[in-house]
Amino acid sequence: MKQKKDVLPYYVAGVLLLLGIVCYGAFSAEPPKEPVRQMFTCVAGKVLFTHKTHTAESGYGIACADCHHHPEDAEESLACGECHKLPEDGSAPESCEDCHEPDDFEIADMIKQADALHGQCIGCHKENGAGPEECASCHVKHSF
Amino acid sequence: MLSQKKFIVSHAPFWHDGSRICERNHQIMLAALPALIAGFCYYGPKAIGVAALAVSCAMLWELLFNWVAKRPESVGDGNAALIGMLFAMLMPATTPWWAVVTGTFIAVIIGKQIYGGIGANPFSPPAVAVAIMMLSWDRMFDFDEMLLNYELGFPMIYPLTALKNFGVDAVSDFSLCGLLMGRQIGGIGSTFGLGLIIGGAYLIIRGFIRWEISVSFLAGVFITALLFNFSDPVKYGGPLFHLFTGYTLIGAFFLATDDSSSPVNFIPMLLYGALGGVMTVVIRNIGVYVDGVIFTLLIINLVNPLLDKIRPKALGK
Numbered sequence: 527m528k529q530k531k532d533v534l535p536y537y538v539a540g541v542l543l544l545l546g547i548v549c550y551g552a553f554s555a556e557p558p559k560e561p562v563r564q565m566f567t568c569v570a571g572k573v574l575f576t577h578k579t580h581t582a583e584s585g586y587g588i589a590c591a592d593c594h595h596h597p598e599d600a601e602e603s604l605a606c607g608e609c610h611k612l613p614e615d616g617s618a619p620e621s622c623e624d625c626h627e628p629d630d631f632e633i634a635d636m637i638k639q640a641d642a643l644h645g646q647c648i649g650c651h652k653e654n655g656a657g658p659e660e661c662a663s664c665h666v667k668h669s670f
Numbered sequence: 671m672l673s674q675k676k677f678i679v680s681h682a683p684f685w686h687d688g689s690r691i692c693e694r695n696h697q698i699m700l701a702a703l704p705a706l707i708a709g710f711c712y713y714g715p716k717a718i719g720v721a722a723l724a725v726s727c728a729m730l731w732e733l734l735f736n737w738v739a740k741r742p743e744s745v746g747d748g749n750a751a752l753i754g755m756l757f758a759m760l761m762p763a764t765t766p767w768w769a770v771v772t773g774t775f776i777a778v779i780i781g782k783q784i785y786g787g788i789g790a791n792p793f794s795p796p797a798v799a800v801a802i803m804m805l806s807w808d809r810m811f812d813f814d815e816m817l818l819n820y821e822l823g824f825p826m827i828y829p830l831t832a833l834k835n836f837g838v839d840a841v842s843d844f845s846l847c848g849l850l851m852g853r854q855i856g857g858i859g860s861t862f863g864l865g866l867i868i869g870g871a872y873l874i875i876r877g878f879i880r881w882e883i884s885v886s887f888l889a890g891v892f893i894t895a896l897l898f899n900f901s902d903p904v905k906y907g908g909p910l911f912h913l914f915t916g917y918t919l920i921g922a923f924f925l926a927t928d929d930s931s932s933p934v935n936f937i938p939m940l941l942y943g944a945l946g947g948v949m950t951v952v953i954r955n956i957g958v959y960v961d962g963v964i965f966t967l968l969i970i971n972l973v974n975p976l977l978d979k980i981r982p983k984a985l986g987k
């Protein structure tokens with residue numbers, strides 16, 4: 527006698543597939559406007575920066591303009607990389623030319639992103655006597 | 671000589687206790703459910719999406735292979751669903767959909783079906799998938815980076831990454847009780863230690879997995895971590911920390927106990943588990959990976975046929 531085929535697993539697979547598609551579609555990975563944490567990637571190893579802990583009143587309460595310092599009167603802060611990430615061909619970042627004429631600034635004066643972040647982080651940590659200052663205290667060599 | 675009796679069988683009626691292969695897989699899924707549900711509670715609908723897609727894709731890959739290979743449809747045995755579920759439990763909640771589709775393909779087709787299907791796979795299929803994914807897309811297993819935008823009310827750093835890079839001081843904010851209750855980031859279903867222990871104990875009591883493997887695996891982790899911790903308490907984490915973090919518990923109860931890739935005799939099971947536990951901590955403490963469980967599983971799966979050569983003495987000899 528031929529055994530009757532159990533169709534339940536096929537229905538379960540179909541329903542779960544639909545559920546998966548709906549969850550992926552409805553809850554897309556759109557990052558929040560103000561990041562909770564940021565991962566800076568570089569040759570020396572990744573650095574996990576607790577952005578919200580630094581900005582929240584319950585955290586260190588640092589004002590946006592203390593880090594996102596330019597331009598001072600901007601309604602929305604520019605990300606560090608918009609200015610400090612210099613194109614390899616030696617040209618100026620696009621964000622500079624949004625406000626400045628090409629003759630108004632020297633690209634050689636612009637600090638590279640790594641130096642800017644090092645200066646910002648270590649400078650502030652030293653100034654306040656809090657937070658890590660050594661390379662190995664922030665940079666992660668083994669990440670998975 | 672031809673009339674010599676070699677095998678005698680009694681006549682019908684025979685008795686069958688009603689258990690089938692699908693019951694075993696369904697029971698393992700049931701045991702894994704508390705840890706998975708805890709993951710859903712922490713990570714929300716994204717985690718549900720990963721798990722649902724992984725289970726359904728694993729079943730569809732199995733069905734597709736059945737059709738292509740002209741074999742009987744085996745979706746109903748629940749093994750593909752179990753593989754999909756375990757794969758999802760190891761992944762972060764923000765795993766992209768294409769990674770779930772690719773990972774389940776690797777687990778079901780490369781990890782199981784090309785060896786001949788259920789019972790013939792030499793490696794744990796979810797471990798094969800995660801190992802290949804880990805080497806292909808390493809950033810997907812950097813839980814710190816994958817879960818950047820979650821705030822769950824506990825330290826949002828992956829404990830094993832913090833320990834390996836910054837030493838024991840960096841993980842002092844984690845309490846053992848919190849780790850056991852899943853208050854740590856990681857794979858969707860691999861952080862809620864209590865749920866995994868309860869699920870594993872249930873499977874051991876019901877006889878679906880062997881206690882020898884799980885207990886010796888955990889003992890291997892505990893003793894090796896303890897020795898390392900004695901040698902340098904500032905650099906190496908304590909034994910309980912290693913037990914309750916990373917993939918240790920899901921590996922000990924749900925991955926190392928995969929029936930076709932683990933030994934069947936008592937002494938080999940103890941050696942297999944203990945080797946897994948020792949290797950896990952050795953990789954974590956002096957290897958380059960923060961969590962050695964997945965690669966450990968592949969190594970002990972590889973050693974499994976050799977260990978099974980250690981057999982009890984035959985009766986009458």
